[in-house]
Amino acid sequence: MKHFYLKTMGCQMNDHDSEVITGILLSLGYQPTESVEKADFILYNTCCVRENPERKVYGHISAFRRLKEQHPELVIGICGCMPQQPQELETMLKRLPHVDLIFGTHNIHRLPELLNRATSGERVVEIWDEAQYGEGQDFRDQLPVQRTSKLKAFVNIIYGCTNFCTYCIVPYVRGREHSRTPDSIRGDILDLVAEGYKEVTLLGQNVNAYGKDLSEKTSFSSLLEDLNTIPGFARIRFTTSHPRDVGADLIGALASLEKVCEHLHLPVQAGSSRILKRMNRGYTRDDYLRLVDQVRQAVPEISLTTDLIVGFPGETDQDFQDTLSLVREVGFDSAFTFIYSPREGTPAARLPDQIPEDLKKERIYELIELQNAISDAQMQKLVGSTQELLVEGHGKSGLVGRTRTNRQVYLEGTEDLVGSLVSAEITQASTWSLQGRIL
Numbered sequence: 001m002k003h004f005y006l007k008t009m010g011c012q013m014n015d016h017d018s019e020v021i022t023g024i025l026l027s028l029g030y031q032p033t034e035s036v037e038k039a040d041f042i043l044y045n046t047c048c049v050r051e052n053p054e055r056k057v058y059g060h061i062s063a064f065r066r067l068k069e070q071h072p073e074l075v076i077g078i079c080g081c082m083p084q085q086p087q088e089l090e091t092m093l094k095r096l097p098h099v100d101l102i103f104g105t106h107n108i109h110r111l112p113e114l115l116n117r118a119t120s121g122e123r124v125v126e127i128w129d130e131a132q133y134g135e136g137q138d139f140r141d142q143l144p145v146q147r148t149s150k151l152k153a154f155v156n157i158i159y160g161c162t163n164f165c166t167y168c169i170v171p172y173v174r175g176r177e178h179s180r181t182p183d184s185i186r187g188d189i190l191d192l193v194a195e196g197y198k199e200v201t202l203l204g205q206n207v208n209a210y211g212k213d214l215s216e217k218t219s220f221s222s223l224l225e226d227l228n229t230i231p232g233f234a235r236i237r238f239t240t241s242h243p244r245d246v247g248a249d250l251i252g253a254l255a256s257l258e259k260v261c262e263h264l265h266l267p268v269q270a271g272s273s274r275i276l277k278r279m280n281r282g283y284t285r286d287d288y289l290r291l292v293d294q295v296r297q298a299v300p301e302i303s304l305t306t307d308l309i310v311g312f313p314g315e316t317d318q319d320f321q322d323t324l325s326l327v328r329e330v331g332f333d334s335a336f337t338f339i340y341s342p343r344e345g346t347p348a349a350r351l352p353d354q355i356p357e358d359l360k361k362e363r364i365y366e367l368i369e370l371q372n373a374i375s376d377a378q379m380q381k382l383v384g385s386t387q388e389l390l391v392e393g394h395g396k397s398g399l400v401g402r403t404r405t406n407r408q409v410y411l412e413g414t415e416d417l418v419g420s421l422v423s424a425e426i427t428q429a430s431t432w433s434l435q436g437r438i439l
């Protein structure tokens with residue numbers, strides 16, 4: 001029996017691709033293992049959105065050289081976003097001579113053949129620049145998927161990104177936007193419901209662009225309306241929304257469709273209009289604040305989360321203060337905060353006024369401290385409220401449920417409740433989680 005060890009880095013696109021990769025490997029007779037020592041095939045599904053995870057890949061894979069010496073038939077592979085960058089691929093080939101197999105984000109379906117060649121001793125490198133699909137199609141549609149959860153599933157609705165924010169590498173490594181057809185998405189969800197899934201998260205780098213590239217034009221809000229009519233499951237989530245593309249129709253869908261959960265991840269990136277312009281985000285600070293107002297007016301209980309970057313080239317103290325004040329003004333439920341990381345090949349990496357590392361760090365600490373205090377206050381507000389929870393699991397400390405607004409709640413209760421919806425009162429709050437009591 002052969003074993004594989006699969007390490008996944010990066011965003012939900014990679015998480016889902018790893019479910020596809022796992023499906024393929026199981027169909028080839030491989031079994032998963034958590035131990036690199038036990039593995040016959042080690043595969044890293046990589047992310048290149050920032051430098052840190054890239055460094056980690058070099059560190060880990062270099063350390064596997066020893067394993068390879070003890071066990072020469074071991075196949076070591078790298079896939080995902082990192083090798084889609086030509087200069088990174090070159091570096092990888094030089095710095096990691098013991099890597100046997102490299103493929104990218106557009107040719108995962110070729111894994112059986114590529115792995116077969118690699119196990120016969122060939123060094124296999126195959127990267128496609130862009131996948132050639134028929135309209136509305138993708139190779140993932142035909143492949144077996146091994147999902148990690150039995151309750152919640154990710155469903156891609158649109159692949160790629162064509163926004164070209166000036167700091168971001170994603171459009172270069174994931175290709176242009178292409179939507180799946182409403183029928184194939186619906187088909188996936190019908191299958192999931194039949195298997196007992198209770199929640200789906202619709203995925204895309206910008207779900208609001210959904211349908212624009214199909215010849216039978218449709219929109220994200222129409223898709224939500226359609227999926228909302230499927231009986232037998234409880235919750236629809238989606239990520240990510242680009243603030244520029246959120247319109248009245250999506251706000252209406254959030255307010256009126258009962259399965260669509262009250263949570264909007266709305267990455268703002270920065271609070272200064274000058275920086276937003278240099279980032280090519282397509283909205284100003286005021287546009288964003290207006291949008292937040294509209295969303296909150298329509299859906300008062302909504303949870304708003306965001307992504308923030310500090311230290312974008314040319315960011316002055318005043319620009320950074322604008323980010324802090326926007327964060328205060330909006331009061332996000334939580335935020336992912338990032339230090340700007342120059343990515344080779346992107347326009348921002350070539351800007352002259354890069355910010356020194358220590359100043360970036362100072363700024364991110366200040367931002368994190370502020371956001372943590374706000375997150376904590378937002379959580380405290382929930383104490384005493386009644387929430388609908390999907391019970392997602394059972395562990396040592398009892399049941400774990402999740403609110404429609406995507407917050408974790410710990411509860412007492414028996415394992416048979418896993419998978420059901422319960423009503424609970426929130427009794428206690430901390431920055432990251434809640435305690436509740438089933439009503």
Ligand code: SAH
Pocket residue numbers: 049050167168169170204205206240241242267269307308309338339340341342343
């Ligand atoms: N498509 C999504 C997010 C993609 S990447 C969106 O547009 O919202 C996730 C987050 O990583 C981004 O929102 C951004 O905050 C951050 N990010 C992207 N490129 C980065 C870079 N070069 N340096 C630091 N953070 C970056």
Ligand code: SF4
Pocket residue numbers: 161162163164165168169170171205206242
């Ligand atoms: Fe990157 Fe911008 Fe596309 Fe998001 S929308 S993936 S930040 S280019």
Ligand code: F3S
Pocket residue numbers: 009010011012013014046047048049081169170173174
């Ligand atoms: Fe990273 Fe690729 Fe996602 S670069 S953020 S794993 S699309």
